[in-house]
Amino acid sequence: MKRWIAFWNIFVKDLRAYYLKPPNISWGLIFPFAWTGMFFIKSGGVQDVLRMVPGVISLSILFGTTSLLSVTVTFEKKGKSFDRLLLAPIPLNLLMLAKTSGAILFGVVNAFVPILMAAFLTDLSQVNWGAAIPAIVLIAMSSTFLGLFVAVSVSEVFEAQTFSNFFRFPMVFLCGLFFPIERLPIFLKPLSYLFPLTYGVDILHGSFHGGHMMAFSTDFTALSLFCMVLFLISLRNIGKRWIL
Amino acid sequence: MNALSIQGLAKRFGDVQAVSDVSVEVLEGELFGFLGPNGAGKTTTINMLTGLARPDTGTVRIGGIDCTQNPKAAQHLTGVVPDESNLYPELTGFQNLCFCAALYGIRKTERENRARELLDTFSLTDAKDRKFVGYSKGMKRKLTIAAGIIHRPHILFLDEPTTGIDVASARQIRQLVADLNQSGTTIFLTTHYIEEAERLCGRIAFIVKGSIVRIDTVADLIQPIQDKHVMQIAVSNAGARLEYKLTAAFPRLAFQCLNLGLIRVESDQPIRIGPLVRFMEALGVEVNEARRMRLSLEDVFVRITGIEADAMKKEKEKGGGKP
Numbered sequence: 427m428k429r430w431i432a433f434w435n436i437f438v439k440d441l442r443a444y445y446l447k448p449p450n451i452s453w454g455l456i457f458p459f460a461w462t463g464m465f466f467i468k469s470g471g472v473q474d475v476l477r478m479v480p481g482v483i484s485l486s487i488l489f490g491t492t493s494l495l496s497v498t499v500t501f502e503k504k505g506k507s508f509d510r511l512l513l514a515p516i517p518l519n520l521l522m523l524a525k526t527s528g529a530i531l532f533g534v535v536n537a538f539v540p541i542l543m544a545a546f547l548t549d550l551s552q553v554n555w556g557a558a559i560p561a562i563v564l565i566a567m568s569s570t571f572l573g574l575f576v577a578v579s580v581s582e583v584f585e586a587q588t589f590s591n592f593f594r595f596p597m598v599f600l601c602g603l604f605f606p607i608e609r610l611p612i613f614l615k616p617l618s619y620l621f622p623l624t625y626g627v628d629i630l631h632g633s634f635h636g637g638h639m640m641a642f643s644t645d646f647t648a649l650s651l652f653c654m655v656l657f658l659i660s661l662r663n664i665g666k667r668w669i670l
Numbered sequence: 671m672n673a674l675s676i677q678g679l680a681k682r683f684g685d686v687q688a689v690s691d692v693s694v695e696v697l698e699g700e701l702f703g704f705l706g707p708n709g710a711g712k713t714t715t716i717n718m719l720t721g722l723a724r725p726d727t728g729t730v731r732i733g734g735i736d737c738t739q740n741p742k743a744a745q746h747l748t749g750v751v752p753d754e755s756n757l758y759p760e761l762t763g764f765q766n767l768c769f770c771a772a773l774y775g776i777r778k779t780e781r782e783n784r785a786r787e788l789l790d791t792f793s794l795t796d797a798k799d800r801k802f803v804g805y806s807k808g809m810k811r812k813l814t815i816a817a818g819i820i821h822r823p824h825i826l827f828l829d830e831p832t833t834g835i836d837v838a839s840a841r842q843i844r845q846l847v848a849d850l851n852q853s854g855t856t857i858f859l860t861t862h863y864i865e866e867a868e869r870l871c872g873r874i875a876f877i878v879k880g881s882i883v884r885i886d887t888v889a890d891l892i893q894p895i896q897d898k899h900v901m902q903i904a905v906s907n908a909g910a911r912l913e914y915k916l917t918a919a920f921p922r923l924a925f926q927c928l929n930l931g932l933i934r935v936e937s938d939q940p941i942r943i944g945p946l947v948r949f950m951e952a953l954g955v956e957v958n959e960a961r962r963m964r965l966s967l968e969d970v971f972v973r974i975t976g977i978e979a980d981a982m983k984k985e986k987e988k989g990g991g992k993p
Binding site for chain 1: 720721722723724742743745746748750752754756757758759760761769770772773774775776777817
């Protein structure tokens with residue numbers, strides 16, 4: 427029970443201190459709004475909206491979560507307030523789950539901005555929400571854990587942003603958002619399957635308009651594995667780099 | 671019974687042996703001082719004791735729990751006040767204390783009552799709704815100490831509690847530390863202020879270059895020098911060879927020219943000032959002031975470690991940028 431009191435309070439503190447702050451709310455709302463507007467204007471008609479939404483959802487989650495988590499954790503580590511958490515009698519895995527839960531929730535909320543906009547333009551009743559919502563949660567988790575991985579690897583806030591881009595931009599271009607994976611050059615195709623977003627985008631494509639490459643079970647398994655691996659690597663790195 | 675037991679603790683960072691073979695026993699309810707210059711290994715030792723660093727060798731037991739095997743198991747028994755105030759700048763004083771209490775699993779009503787109680791004890795009630803970022807350095811330090819004891823720890827690790835703060839706040843913090851110890855909390859205090867350690871601590875360990883060079887009670891540390899008689903004489907027009915001439919004329923006294931205008935005289939017997947003044951005036955030296963000095967722990971520290979205490983203070987305050 428004591429551990430869950432700590433978990434809940436870390437989660438709530440982070441929401442108040444970071445994610446519900448006006449600049450971050452605006453980042454969380456305006457950024458997906460701008461992406462969505464831009465893609466909708468460029469799209470050929472209402473039919474294309476369903477093809478656009480999965481990409482915009484994924485971009486919103488990816489940029490929202492990785493930016494905020496990597497910066498906030500790096501900021502706390504640099505200010506040494508993170509040491510206060512490491513000194514508390516909470517297991518490291520639970521502590522890091524608490525630290526990342528706010529970012530995961532932030533990513534999920536980000537995802538619903540394009541969905542709400544799409545709801546005004548087209549009929550979303552055919553969407554397979556049973557697959558789409560777990561996929562959104564898993565994309566948010568894997569992106570957040572990627573942000574955590576970045577945060578643990580750097581020591582300065584500006585490094586966190588630079589290092590995040592090292593992963594984010596290749597992922598955006600190779601995960602099937604802008605170019606279908608089957609049309610990518612042969613030497614780039616294997617790279618696509620190394621990114622968690624590829625599997626998340628595939629589920630969303632399947633849920634919104636039925637056009638997916640892999641079975642949902644494969645996508646969900648791969649996404650879950652990415653979440654686990656990224657989280658475990660981050661925990662190991664925290665143990666190695668921050669507990670000297 | 672021992673609150674803290676350290677055996678053969680060692681830590682190396684690359685080529686630097688930060689701590690080597692540190693062994694200390696701290697008794698229940700004791701205020702134990704850990705004294706050393708900048709870079710002596712004080713903070714590294716505290717980090718190993720609290721779970722922020724892993725020792726290369728050695729064992730640490732807190733309240734009977736082996737912290738080297740399972741650091742998390744003992745963390746509910748320990749409170750840590752780091753050398754830099756590291757609370758959350760965006761939270762108020764009250765929110766910071768409540769959050770720190772929540773990290774130890776304390777329920778809402780209890781943690782709010784405890785936070786109010788500590789804000790009152792530390793004279794911070796009027797600032798409870800102000801953000802931490804707007805606190806003065808002294809207030810930050812006090813709130814950081816309050817956060818360290820919010821969960822009523824068995825042993826409190828205090829790392830340089832008064833570095834870089836104003837005299838009034840430092841005095842208030844020393845009184846709070848003494849009161850806390852009086853109320854039964856075991857305290858492990860690291861400091862480079864020797865007079866602070868002398869005033870507060872029952873026993874003291876001197877650490878230099880990662881190794882402990884002496885552990886004893888303050889009384890036993892001072893005892894060998896207590897019978898010494900020391901005087902400082904302020905003079906003008908002192909020649910370069912004054913120390914040599916004085917030593918030749920008064921062979922039973924030990925002279926040391928601290929600078930051109932200040933001479934330190936030391937003896938096992940009471941020092942008669944008249945012959946000294948007359949001798950120096952005959953040499954054309956003007957004697958301005960003579961003052962009897964009380965030897966302190968600082969003198970013991972200098973004798974044992976060979977490190978000048980003033981140099982240690984300056985080095986710390988210059989390099990620290992502390993709150």
